[in-house]
Amino acid sequence: MKGQKRSVMAKRGLRSLGLAVGLPLSLTLLDIALFGSNIKYATMEKPFWYPPLWALHSACLVASSLIGLSAWLVWVEGGFHRNPTALLLCLGAVASGLSWDPIVFRAGANKLGLVVCAAVFGLLVGCMRSFKTINPIAGDLVKPCLLWPLMLSLVNFKLVYH
Incomplete structure (x- = not known):
């Protein structure tokens, strides 16, 4: 009886984990598919250390997965x-x-994009701090995500001043 209850709880936990990670990941994949290509950025001359589109999109996918995982860890703790x-x-x-x-990439509002980057960075810092008080591991999982808006800002600066 006790083992069966644990099995049911484990299945629910895996389902909720899959949803917590899969939903932001799926939304990010959809976002990339619909809006993520930009011929101007892909073809412009830029230094070797500027991220190509595939690296930019990979960072977005990793960040959304980590945010989902850290949110799940916070949710599990109530x-x-x-x-x-x-x-x-x-x-x-x-x-x-x-x-x-x-x-x-679609509207071409590059300066507004810089504002969005600053907002994402600030929200992630707030996330990290509030998550850390609930579950220190969840707070630490948000730290690598802070590189994501910095990478987006770098791309934005290139587009604004090109």
Whole structure:
């Protein structure tokens, strides 16, 4: 009886983990597919250390997966009930990150893209701090995600001053 209950709990945990990681990852893949190509950026002359589009999109995918995993760790601890602001920061970071491709690559609003990068960075810092109080590992998983808006900012600067 006890082993069967654990099995059911484990299946629920895996399902919720799959949803927590899969949903932001799927949304990011959809965002990249719909808005992620930019001929101007791909063909412009840039220094070797500027990221190609595939590296930029890979960073977006990794960041969204890590954010989903860290949010799941917080959720498992009941952290979103104790600190609902943590959920808002997390959702804001994902939503802002998803808005960058359409704003910069489709609308061509490169200066607004810089504002979005700053917002994503600030939301991720808030996420990291609030997650860390609930689950230190979740807070640490957000740290590599801070490179993502910095990478987006680098691309934005090139597009603004090209």
